Amino acid sequence: MPPRKRRRQCQKAQLLFHQQPLEGPKPHYESHQQPITHTVQVPSKPIDQSTITSWVLPQFDTAAESRFPTHRKHHRDQARHPTRRSTCKFPRLTFESPESSSSETLLLSNREQLQNSEKDAPRRPLVPLFSPQSCGELSVHVPQSLPHVFMPPDIQTPGSSVREDPISPDQKENSLPSCILGPRTPRTPEPGPVLVKDTPEEKYGIKVTWRRRRHLFAYLKERGKLDKSQFLVKT
């Protein structure tokens, strides 16, 4: 068997290289050998007082390091913290109790009607107020209209109005004057910022579906096609 293997190896063709070896001087690795060296040695000395009392001379700013015992990142966070506070542009929020806020509302409303000062603008109550200018007749009798406008029974009667028909002629007599609820109200909301219009009293308890379709609502109701249970909100 071995002789046969040898014959086969001899019969193989020689390998052909695509590229010939680069010609040039061969590197002499011996030239890169490091020179012979020896380590310097220091002498010994007896232990004296200077050796005993010698202490480390820190090369670092240990005072700064001691302030921030944790990682460097913490140092950066601490350094940035005051900057964030100084750049805050929004004023601090102040929260008040419901009683004080309600009393301030009344006071502010009085001030606005009497003085109409701009200094109190930031403290204006965010509630819709009835403009005295919109009601020419009531502007003369301002002191008298206040209790009438803020009558508790009228404000706290949505339950009773739900049970009864809010559009009946009898209810109109007890409701607020029409001039106050008239079309002129939304035209001149000068006293304060009116964000959301108040819901008319006659619409109390009526489903939103029929509030939005008042003509259809009136037509069907006039012809007796709507029952109370159909358009009133159940309480």
Next chain:
Amino acid sequence: MPLLTQYNEDEYEQYCLVASLDNVRNLSTVLKAIHFKEHATCFATKNGIKVTVENAKCVQANAFIQADVFQEFIIQEESVTFRINLTILLDCLSIFGSSPTPGTLTALRMCYQGYGHPLMLFLEEGGVVTVCKITTQEPEDTLDFDFCSTNVMNKIILQSEGLREAFSELDMTGDVLQITVSPDKPYFRLSTFGNAGNSHLDYPKDSDLVEAFHCNKTQINRYKLSLLKPSTKALALSCKVSIRTDNRGFLSLQYMIRNEDGQICFVEYYCCPDEEVPES
């Protein structure tokens, strides 16, 4: 520590050195950083305790444990000096276990009565007290490196992580580490010459890892890697390192180590350079 509470003032007076630690690891960790020889010399002064280890008249390592690190540090004399087996000392300090258990600390009280007396260690963990007495020896002569700040030619302060990466990436199969410091490029270069070839690692002086770079003159020195390898223990524990070379080429590596309580200790290595032997 029930045994320690029984001590009174008279017993305190018999000891010239008393040092207490709530966490023994604050001491053992620093001592491990210089544990490349079996014996060490301890110097105690009002500043704290300095532990010195030397090798082959070429390397000296000093660990400085400041008095503030100890909860109690009382020294009755101006200085106290003794030589001790560092291996045994470290074994005693970790007698309750080397792996720290969360929430468990080993308290230490170290007492030394004076010349010829043993170093006594009172260790307490979980109510169990262990008393160790380690024989002390006569201190021997110390190496005089005479490394003076006034002779320092180059000084670089690095973040330790930068140097740790260098030691892990450089080819350490060679004999020497060449340190090149220059006011111009490459500024700070570490080079090794191994079997596979030469390796170079350059640090630009404006790198984030470089905190300080002071160099007035180009200096190239070589140091035996076998002498520098033990310093990697301190490097692993440290957060910053100061690299200084003096006019003779002597190298000083000062490591800033922060213990578990956030206190700072220092470990300093001095190493002699290699010099070429003139051909005869």
